[in-house]
Amino acid sequence: MYRSAQAGGPYRKLSGLVDGNAYSDSTVASGETYYYVVTALGKDGVESGYSSEAATTIP
Numbered sequence: 001m002y003r004s005a006q007a008g009g010p011y012r013k014l015s016g017l018v019d020g021n022a023y024s025d026s027t028v029a030s031g032e033t034y035y036y037v038v039t040a041l042g043k044d045g046v047e048s049g050y051s052s053e054a055a056t057t058i059p
Contacts, residue, residue, distance in 0.1 A: 001025075004035045007053065011037055033057040 001023050002011035014025060018038075028034060034057075037050040 028058045
């Protein structure tokens, strides 16, 4: 899981492997917009490129 404060990055890694399909980011600030991407890790340990970006604004 990676996050940026601006669209298109640069992204900062937030966590290692995420088990499941949900992640809770507890380091956000109210009124800010964040941009997230994820990667996949292959059996060979090689990390994929970034996913499409998802954005959210914290109320």
